[in-house]
Amino acid sequence: MAKVKVSRKAHFNAAHRLYHKDWSDEKNAAIFGKCSNPNYHGHNYELIVSVAGEIDPETGFVMDMKVLKDLIKLEVEEALDHKNLNVEVAEFKIINPTAENIAVYIFNKLRPHIVAANELEVTLYETPRNFVTYKG
Amino acid sequence: MAKVKVSRKAHFNAAHRLYHKDWSDEKNAAIFGKCSNPNYHGHNYELIVSVAGEIDPETGFVMDMKVLKDLIKLEVEEALDHKNLNVEVAEFKIINPTAENIAVYIFNKLRPHIVAANELEVTLYETPRNFVTYKG
Amino acid sequence: MAKVKVSRKAHFNAAHRLYHKDWSDEKNAAIFGKCSNPNYHGHNYELIVSVAGEIDPETGFVMDMKVLKDLIKLEVEEALDHKNLNVEVAEFKIINPTAENIAVYIFNKLRPHIVAANELEVTLYETPRNFVTYKG
Amino acid sequence: MAKVKVSRKAHFNAAHRLYHKDWSDEKNAAIFGKCSNPNYHGHNYELIVSVAGEIDPETGFVMDMKVLKDLIKLEVEEALDHKNLNVEVAEFKIINPTAENIAVYIFNKLRPHIVAANELEVTLYETPRNFVTYKG
């Protein structure tokens, strides 16, 4: 059967600061520059979630995009949209909310909800000029 | 030799409905929602065709983009642009014109015209938020 | 007070054909070309709705974008999204659903819901390459 | 002489919350919803600054884009990029940092540096879907 990758775009916005919890504010500033401003800054994150698998011969879908849209809303947007990532998201009280770590977090939240035989890929734009991709 | 992937963007627009020919309108509506409107809806499809292969040392091209542009026009745009996919394209009288199936159809139309040693990849945007990729 | 124009993007997709009800299919084809295909074609319409007025000193808003988003959903998307414009929208059984006429239709549906002192402007992209603007 | 409008794009990102200083957190939440999260959220702001005037017959410029680029950097990016608008920008301790008010703030910072005979216009995208325009 033909294997196709289907992709859905979504978005959320959030405040964060780059911050290593075991370092002083001075060391954080030295390593992360203005991205470590203790008062936070923020981004419009643009997200692409891709699922690769065989086309279901009945529906013609790899995965129903409406289902994927609702899954992203429930698992990602509810958790991250209009939030302060460092303060309000448990994982990012411990690990640094870089684009890399946020992409891994999103992948891990979505993976249990995707058919096991299908591959999952997450691309996260922190700005229109910086983005990351994670496939597990 | 260096192996490079070259890509060309194109576009067409068309009407379609998601529809399984062996199901009732009611079952089609239950599965496909408003995408199965019997009066059809439509899209501006944006297409990216990519060909990966070695650079020809004479021309510096993997494939002449003018040749690829004309091939897409002849094989894809002539067949699909400003058409009703369910009514006017033989394949989609039988199979459901989902983005997945349209991408496979485009791949199969282009594949015989691409040098056998080169790889072909088709990415089709049904909307700016939904898209699919097929590599055969 | 400062006068500011606020804008909100939305989208819908639909099937249509360009068609003058008093002309034969032949004359429609001669004037409108492939855009008059009797089996319809379709588009992803991208819509920008703008409202210009004074900033409310209490809220800092010209108009709450959530209210405008919901208004566009109710008045425009419910009426046009995933529809066949010629068949399912009363106005376009009579007038030709060109981008120009659709923009005027959207303007007229929204105008009664916008504060009278504020100006309304509608920009409608029929494709990424063709668009129209109407201010009443 | 021909009058031309020249435009330059720039960007910055920042944290903010919508907040009326004389209201309780409850009233702020009732009016501004999740945009008033006391822990802040943030955006990638995309900015277009336009200057309209006559073409200088010597240079062929209305205004040298390098000069405009540097002016935006000095007056806007230095003040707002990677900042918490409510906490770190004096104006937004008092007025609400809505897109409308930020656009007026940027206009007022740039206006003294633009040739008096020329017109200034500021367009600010808070997200790719919400934006505002201010011309003074």
Next chain:
Amino acid sequence: MAKVKVSRKAHFNAAHRLYHKDWSDEKNAAIFGKCSNPNYHGHNYELIVSVAGEIDPETGFVMDMKVLKDLIKLEVEEALDHKNLNVEVAEFKIINPTAENIAVYIFNKLRPHIVAANELEVTLYETPRNFVTYKG
């Protein structure tokens, strides 16, 4: 009748240098910087041509977009695409090919071909970050 502005996007690419014919290369370099490189540099110019007028009640068009597309091809693309503006376009042997001056040139070439009662507007992107607008 309703007055609507219709817009069509097109593109061309060209080489140029910013250059005042009465100045030395040194003075040109002092004023225009690297944009005056005597060996030329170049751009992908993106063009938006807009025509504002009343909707024709027969066709529903302000202007047939196919006619406008062909007019842009004939008058603008044939003259400028894949050209060295300073060397191969008569006007730019004399005046400096800044974005401002190229927009005026395009306006002047198109104006005689647009219905006199309609307004013409030209927007020219020299880069995705720099653009100009001219309305005559």
Next chain:
Amino acid sequence: MAKVKVSRKAHFNAAHRLYHKDWSDEKNAAIFGKCSNPNYHGHNYELIVSVAGEIDPETGFVMDMKVLKDLIKLEVEEALDHKNLNVEVAEFKIINPTAENIAVYIFNKLRPHIVAANELEVTLYETPRNFVTYKG
């Protein structure tokens, strides 16, 4: 450890002509068409540089985007921005400056500066419709 691909966008503009040094102008014109105009044409090149590797558990970065941004500026923009590629870049006096060959050139300039264990990928847009990708 999680392996993530991080990407950074940059841009430069340049003049070039497609040209095989051992062919006559006539043969160059026959093979490359208007792209071989002896007076040159030009492009706004948009560049995406991607680095794939493990996330550093201290910083949360695969690679600091500020470092990557500065590296692209030093190695690519300084060499190519506002240049005539055929005349001013040693490599392209000998090999043809097609998008394919420019991507390989950029890859080769960046590769020694990227941690050996990490993978490098270069995507180069010659126009918004033509682009190439090279991974070594």
